[in-house]
Amino acid sequence: MSFEPKIVGFLCNWCSYAGADLAGISRLKCAPNVHIIRMMCSGGISPLFILKALEAGADGVLICGCSPGDCHYKEGNYKTLRRITLLKKMLEQLGIEQERVQLHWVCASCGDEFVDVVNKITAEVKELGPLQAGVKSRV
Amino acid sequence: MEEPRIGVYVCHCGTNIAGTVDVEEVAKYAETLPHVVVARHYPYTCSDPGQELIKKDIKELGVNRVVVASCSPRLHEKTFQGVLREAGLNPYLFQMANIREQCSWLHEPGPELTEKAKRMVGAAVNRVSRHVPLEMRAVPIFPATLVVGGGIAGMQAALEIANSNHMVYIVEREPSIGGHMAQFDKTFPTLDCAACILTPRMTEVSRHPFIRILTYSEVVAISGYVGNFKIKIRRKPRYVDEGKCIGCLVCQEKCPWTALSEFNAGTSKRKAIYTPFPQAVPNIPVIDAEHCAYFLKEKCRACEKFCDANAINFEQSELIFELEVGNIIIATGFDTFDASSIPQYGYGRYPNVFTSMEFERLCSPTGPTEGHIILADGRQPESVAIVHCVGSRDKNYNEYCSRVCCMHALKYSHLIKEKTNAAIYQMYIDMRCFGKGYEEFYNRISNEGVNFIRGKVAKVTDEAIAEEEKGKLIVLVEDTLLGTMLRVPVDMVILCIALEPRKDANEVARLFHLGRSADGFFLERHPKLDPVATMSEGILIAGCCQGPKDIPDSVAQASAAAARALAMIARGKIEVPAITAAIDETECSGCRICNLLCPYDAIFFDDEAKVSRINQVMCQGCGVCAAACPSGAITHNYFTVEEITAEIEGVLA
Numbered sequence: 001m002s003f004e005p006k007i008v009g010f011l012c013n014w015c016s017y018a019g020a021d022l023a024g025i026s027r028l029k030c031a032p033n034v035h036i037i038r039m040m041c042s043g044g045i046s047p048l049f050i051l052k053a054l055e056a057g058a059d060g061v062l063i064c065g066c067s068p069g070d071c072h073y074k075e076g077n078y079k080t081l082r083r084i085t086l087l088k089k090m091l092e093q094l095g096i097e098q099e100r101v102q103l104h105w106v107c108a109s110c111g112d113e114f115v116d117v118v119n120k121i122t123a124e125v126k127e128l129g130p131l132q133a134g135v136k137s138r139v
Numbered sequence: 140m141e142e143p144r145i146g147v148y149v150c151h152c153g154t155n156i157a158g159t160v161d162v163e164e165v166a167k168y169a170e171t172l173p174h175v176v177v178a179r180h181y182p183y184t185c186s187d188p189g190q191e192l193i194k195k196d197i198k199e200l201g202v203n204r205v206v207v208a209s210c211s212p213r214l215h216e217k218t219f220q221g222v223l224r225e226a227g228l229n230p231y232l233f234q235m236a237n238i239r240e241q242c243s244w245l246h247e248p249g250p251e252l253t254e255k256a257k258r259m260v261g262a263a264v265n266r267v268s269r270h271v272p273l274e275m276r277a278v279p280i281f282p283a284t285l286v287v288g289g290g291i292a293g294m295q296a297a298l299e300i301a302n303s304n305h306m307v308y309i310v311e312r313e314p315s316i317g318g319h320m321a322q323f324d325k326t327f328p329t330l331d332c333a334a335c336i337l338t339p340r341m342t343e344v345s346r347h348p349f350i351r352i353l354t355y356s357e358v359v360a361i362s363g364y365v366g367n368f369k370i371k372i373r374r375k376p377r378y379v380d381e382g383k384c385i386g387c388l389v390c391q392e393k394c395p396w397t398a399l400s401e402f403n404a405g406t407s408k409r410k411a412i413y414t415p416f417p418q419a420v421p422n423i424p425v426i427d428a429e430h431c432a433y434f435l436k437e438k439c440r441a442c443e444k445f446c447d448a449n450a451i452n453f454e455q456s457e458l459i460f461e462l463e464v465g466n467i468i469i470a471t472g473f474d475t476f477d478a479s480s481i482p483q484y485g486y487g488r489y490p491n492v493f494t495s496m497e498f499e500r501l502c503s504p505t506g507p508t509e510g511h512i513i514l515a516d517g518r519q520p521e522s523v524a525i526v527h528c529v530g531s532r533d534k535n536y537n538e539y540c541s542r543v544c545c546m547h548a549l550k551y552s553h554l555i556k557e558k559t560n561a562a563i564y565q566m567y568i569d570m571r572c573f574g575k576g577y578e579e580f581y582n583r584i585s586n587e588g589v590n591f592i593r594g595k596v597a598k599v600t601d602e603a604i605a606e607e608e609k610g611k612l613i614v615l616v617e618d619t620l621l622g623t624m625l626r627v628p629v630d631m632v633i634l635c636i637a638l639e640p641r642k643d644a645n646e647v648a649r650l651f652h653l654g655r656s657a658d659g660f661f662l663e664r665h666p667k668l669d670p671v672a673t674m675s676e677g678i679l680i681a682g683c684c685q686g687p688k689d690i691p692d693s694v695a696q697a698s699a700a701a702a703r704a705l706a707m708i709a710r711g712k713i714e715v716p717a718i719t720a721a722i723d724e725t726e727c728s729g730c731r732i733c734n735l736l737c738p739y740d741a742i743f744f745d746d747e748a749k750v751s752r753i754n755q756v757m758c759q760g761c762g763v764c765a766a767a768c769p770s771g772a773i774t775h776n777y778f779t780v781e782e783i784t785a786e787i788e789g790v791l792a
Contacts, residue, residue, distance in 0.1 A: 006790075006791055008787060008790060008791065013213075014652055014675075015652065017211075017213070018213060018652070018654060018674050020240070020241055020245070021211045021213060021237075021240040021241065021654075021674070022654045022655075022662070023240075023245055024211075024239065024240030024241055024242075024244035024245040025240060025244065025654075025662070026656070026657050027244055028245070029245065029246060029247050030245060030246065031246070032242075032245075032246040032251050032252070032255050035255075035258060035259070035262070035790035035791070036237070036241055037262075037783065037786050037787065037790065038212065039762070039778060039783075040718060040760055040761050040762050040775075040778060041761035041762060041763060043761055043762070043763035043766065044761055044762025044763055044765060044766050044775055044778060045766060046765065046766040046780070046783075047766075048780065049780075049783050049784075049787065052783075052784055052787050053787045053791070056787055056788050056791045057791040058787075058791055067649065070649055070652075072364075072652065072761075073738050073739075073759060073761035073763065074362060074738040075738055076738065076761050076763050079736065079763055079767075083766070107648075107649055108648070108649075108652050108653065108654050108674065108675075109645065109648040109649065109653060109654050109655045109662075111654075
């Protein structure tokens, strides 16, 4: 059987979670690999949660927030952007590929974009293979 | 803390979930999870008996935490939290697994759907066992309401609310309120004149002590949350001082510069300084800077010279100001389909092919021809073809039915018959006359000697092949009842164009955090049971921005939206989620990183104790501080490290 990655998706409540709901309501179809965890704001996603997910067996982590300028909490998404950029630099040093942790903006009316984002990260992580095996071989 | 005793309820949602997810297996799996004392599956968990089932288990089995696997928490989290509260449990000892919108509806059917649902339920069970009780907070609301759009729906909603002596602001981007209805000549099926029923409404709105009309203005930003919105409005410069202008319109008369009249759907010219129509509210002109000689060439200023009131002010600049409102009603209406995107119908090439909007203006006594139905060369038409479903019910353009075209097409037949002796051909796919008195209207028009041809028009051309076709427009249509192709020579063609979402619907949706359905119109919270609310609390929709509808339906929906807003205004306060952040002062190192991060300035530094503290009323619960605290001293309630970790471990199990 081919490798099916497990991906944890942290979605902000106001835009991205609503966008994911909209994808479902519109009966758009996407890969089932992303498991969504609802957060209030992407700015509230502690880097700890992302590391925790990778440690607990996720092959990738998707972070979605409101588009720049649209944050329900004014500017939480800008903080997310800075935080994730920094975190990815650290992950790189740990041998975790850039594509495994992705940040995308998905608005509440962006059902189709949500589907694209899910399919994109699923395909890219699938291509990379399981995380544990990859990291182990390099260590 | 007492030992968790979790009840799990897997919803079928009819076949929405059960059709693709094996709900029985999911419930069986849930039973094997730690702390779960009961796991059931039920056809409609949100129904009364479904809710009773949960209450009964709380009472009889001592269930003290609840997981419902059903639709999105955005839809029913509050419903089920209410069930817990009624049964004496803290509403936060609850977690939803969204196995409908984000599972059964989102993926291709297959066995992995059941597996995914199981993992989602497992994660929810894992998480809920870590939940702690939280207290809801009541916050006062701003009693004022913002209505975006001053068409018939917006005006209706504003009046309903203002009549309860609560303030309403109407923001309208055009120079006058009135919307599309002001452009119509007669309204179906009663054939009363639109202006006669609309203009008194407009006056009522403008004179109402509890309504403030902000024309030529747009919403540029919105912040806050239900009950407590802060709205930033941009008022475009009119270049006319509203306090001084007396509405004599001498300026309009004297202005030598012109542009196409938007109100007359481009069928006539208006001046560069203008009111869109004679009954405009407010009756204060605006200067269209793009067509004004002064703004283009720095000369003229005729309006200024002739204005006795000294109201012209070329120095006026745009004004940005803020409003505080508790509810927002979006009534931004529709745009019409661009008929030139169907080139075979000849719109834009043949001067005697009109759109329905242009024909409305042609019929109107205040229109470019003063109500005379005439061709481009001034002759009266001897024959008219009315083409239905232009841009509607057509997979190439819009799949949906625009709902009003059949009726206004019938209305046009009557108006043409009234004013000319022209032969009339209605070319329709299906006659859809569904409203009150509509079928009767159809029967009435059928008896007025109108020719009905059932078929979709293929082409409008001026290439004559017979003597009687010369100088005419020939409409090519298949009569599907006779099974023959027809060539119908006519003088005038009216295209009944579709109602479409506003061109900037996407920007508006983003601004107000609205969803849009596949047809592009704004998405209601529930297609049947909640057609006025949206997924954003406190933001309601009314009229054609939600989907094409006629005037009675727009008015009804606007009144419903107003009732919803009034319900909250009457309560005076709302309960907001207890989701805030809290600082453990014994852990706080006093680094103050969080102080600057907080978007609401809710965190302050206590100089004496050398720790940061959070103002619980100002905190909106985004959690940005908790994610940043290097000491881990901040807890984001309901999203604690333990809770999220439990959920992460659950989905990866």
